[in-house]
Amino acid sequence: MSAVKGVSAPVYFGSFLVTPQVISPSCGLNRLTHVETNLGPLSKQVFHQTPLSFALVNLKPILPGHVLVSSRRVVPRITDLTPAETSDLFLTVRRVGRMVERVYGAASLNIAVQDGVHAGQSVPHVHAHIIPRKPADLDPIDAVYGMLGGEDGDVGKALRETQTGRHTNSESPKKRTRFPVVDNEARKPRSAEEMQTEAEMLGREMEKEALD
Amino acid sequence: MSAVKGVSAPVYFGSFLVTPQVISPSCGLNRLTHVETNLGPLSKQVFHQTPLSFALVNLKPILPGHVLVSSRRVVPRITDLTPAETSDLFLTVRRVGRMVERVYGAASLNIAVQDGVHAGQSVPHVHAHIIPRKPADLDPIDAVYGMLGGEDGDVGKALRETQTGRHTNSESPKKRTRFPVVDNEARKPRSAEEMQTEAEMLGREMEKEALD
Numbered sequence: 001m002s003a004v005k006g007v008s009a010p011v012y013f014g015s016f017l018v019t020p021q022v023i024s025p026s027c028g029l030n031r032l033t034h035v036e037t038n039l040g041p042l043s044k045q046v047f048h049q050t051p052l053s054f055a056l057v058n059l060k061p062i063l064p065g066h067v068l069v070s071s072r073r074v075v076p077r078i079t080d081l082t083p084a085e086t087s088d089l090f091l092t093v094r095r096v097g098r099m100v101e102r103v104y105g106a107a108s109l110n111i112a113v114q115d116g117v118h119a120g121q122s123v124p125h126v127h128a129h130i131i132p133r134k135p136a137d138l139d140p141i142d143a144v145y146g147m148l149g150g151e152d153g154d155v156g157k158a159l160r161e162t163q164t165g166r167h168t169n170s171e172s173p174k175k176r177t178r179f180p181v182v183d184n185e186a187r188k189p190r191s192a193e194e195m196q197t198e199a200e201m202l203g204r205e206m207e208k209e210a211l212d
Numbered sequence: 213m214s215a216v217k218g219v220s221a222p223v224y225f226g227s228f229l230v231t232p233q234v235i236s237p238s239c240g241l242n243r244l245t246h247v248e249t250n251l252g253p254l255s256k257q258v259f260h261q262t263p264l265s266f267a268l269v270n271l272k273p274i275l276p277g278h279v280l281v282s283s284r285r286v287v288p289r290i291t292d293l294t295p296a297e298t299s300d301l302f303l304t305v306r307r308v309g310r311m312v313e314r315v316y317g318a319a320s321l322n323i324a325v326q327d328g329v330h331a332g333q334s335v336p337h338v339h340a341h342i343i344p345r346k347p348a349d350l351d352p353i354d355a356v357y358g359m360l361g362g363e364d365g366d367v368g369k370a371l372r373e374t375q376t377g378r379h380t381n382s383e384s385p386k387k388r389t390r391f392p393v394v395d396n397e398a399r400k401p402r403s404a405e406e407m408q409t410e411a412e413m414l415g416r417e418m419e420k421e422a423l424d
Contacts, residue, residue, distance in 0.1 A: 078323070079310045083424050086306050087299035094298050097327065098291045108328025111290070112357070115309065116320025118345040120353045133330040141332045145324070145357020212295050 011046055011054050012074050014123035018046050018056055044196035047203040048096060052088035055096045055206075057199045059189045062147045063131055063138070065104035067202070069093045070127040078115050078126055089128065095209050097130045103205050106132030110144050120148060223258055223266050224286050226335035230258050230268055256408035259415040260308060264300035267308045267418075269411045271401045274359045275343055275350070277316035279414070281305045282339040290327050290338055301340065307421050309342045315417050318344030322356050332360060 011019040047067075048055040055069045069092050071085050078086060097109045110131040114121040131144055138144055223231040259279075260267040267281045281304050283297050290298060309321045322343040326333040343356055350356055 078306050078321075081306070083303055083306075086303055090302035091295055091298055094290050094293070094295075106330075108326075108330035108333070109290075110331045111325040111327055113323040114320075115323055116345065118318075118320035118347050118349075118353070119322045119343075119356075121320070131331075133328065135330050137330075141330070142357060142360055144331075145360065146354055148354055148357065 009072075011049065011072060012125075013056065013068075013070055013127070014074065014125040016123075018054075044192065044199055047199040048092070048206045050088055050092055052085045053092040055092060055202075057195050057202065059195065061190075062144060063133070065100040065106065065130075065132040067096060067100055067130050068127045069096055069130060070125060074125050076116065076121070076124040076126065078113065081126060089126065093128050093130060095211075096206070099202070099205050099209050100130060100132050103202065104132045106134050108133040112145065112148060114148070221284075223261065223284060224337075225268065225280075225282055225339070226286065226337040228335075230266075256404065256411055259411040260304070260418045262300055262304055264297045265304040267304060267414075269407050269414065271407065273402075274356060275345070277312040277318065277342075277344040279308060279312055279342050280339045281308055281342060282337055286337050288328065288333070288336040288338065290325065293338060301338065305340050305342060307423075308418070311414070311417050311421050312342060312344050315414065316344045318346050320345040324357065324360060326360070 010017055045056040045058075046054050047057060049072075052072055053069055054072060055067055058066050058068065061067075069089060071081055071089050073081070073085060075081060081089065093111060097111065100106070101109055110129070110133060112129045112131075113126070114129075115126070117124070129148060133141075133144070222229055257268040257270075258266050259269060261284075264284055265281060266284060267279055270278050270280065273279075281301060283293055283301050285293070285297060287293060293301065305323060309323065312318070313321055322341070322345060324341045324343075325338070326341075327338070329336070341360060345353075345356070
């Protein structure tokens with residue numbers, strides 16, 4: 001994870017703690033135990049932090065390098081962010097996008113925010129999807145968007161499953177869309193080790209990016 | 213159009229001039245004639261400007277209130293923007309999004325940037341789509357994204373047709389996607405008058421928004 005001066009507070013994605021808790025003198029072991037028991041695989045997903053935003057890898061990326069950038073403050077809508085938080089979020093999207101495009105050998109990026117439940121938002125916490133694109137990686141080119149509405153884009157479902165260990169069968173017909181090339185159903189959630197390895201690699205790569 | 217102090221330069225969306233040219237002493241009538249001949253309907257699409265960004269209405273909105281926010285400087289990729297331009301763009305997205313959500317009685321927003329040609333970008337100029345969403349307006353909820361790849365989201369095609377007066381038949385199978393509810397093909401481009409009326413209304417509504 002990229003070190004950011006002054007950034008040591010726990011990070012939440014919605015109601016999910018996604019950084020390992022710091023042991024504080026006041027709660028110590030209990031707090032650490034809580035993290036280890038319930039949040040192991042999630043705690044290693046965050047690969048970059050700024051004072052107001054953070055970036056994390058996905059359990060089931062739509063395409064290689066599909067990551068999320070979220071505000072540190074847990075609010076559902078962009079309009080709930082302050083102007084400073086909004087600027088920081090999208091400056092982070094810009095820098096993280098540049099990094100994943102480079103690292104995954106891509107040539108373009110899809111950037112999408114489902115701003116509110118009626119726009120398909122599954123976790124009530126502002127987050128931007130960044131999806132690196134290569135020539136002819138999907139047919140049609142916009143199939144990527146339909147996949148945001150499928151299981152792979154349902155970050156909330158993935159997080160719930162990781163926390164509970166149960167894979168729900170919430171295949172809502174309202175949320176399914178078609179995408180001709182990528183066999184969505186056949187793909188399995190990644191292992192905690194695989195996600196952690198990717199997050200560590202992306203954290204190192206972020207340190208190579210210019211600050212602007 | 214919202215007045216912004218110090219903002220009087222012409223505005224381009226890609227290679228298309230989208231504000232009426234100011235008659236300058238050096239080129240005067242020729243320049244105005246050029247605008248009136250080729251750019252009439254487009255010149256009234258812009259409803260809001262900031263020093264670094266602008267917002268415009270669409271020829272064929274995917275849903276009511278579907279508008280675009282673009283950088284004043286014509287560059288294709290978000291990474292080509294300066295940090296100041298990036299912040300201004302997304303602060304404008306936040307304010308314009310809040311306005312269209314209110315004006316069109318929506319409850320959520322889809323925000324999407326096709327950042328590069330391999331992500332579906334049709335005009336090589338950074339722009340964010342803002343699409344107001346209501347409960348059950350589309351089935352499936354993410355059909356909206358597929359439509360970005362269809363004719364309605366192809367802002368470039370719409371602009372080219374408006375400029376040339378010809379409706380091209382560039383129905384590429386690679387760019388078509390399916391969307392069950394809205395009959396995309398049956399919808400016609402809006403008239404210049406309709407777009408201008410909407411842009412004027414939205415310009416007035418923007419003035420009611422808080423600056424933050």
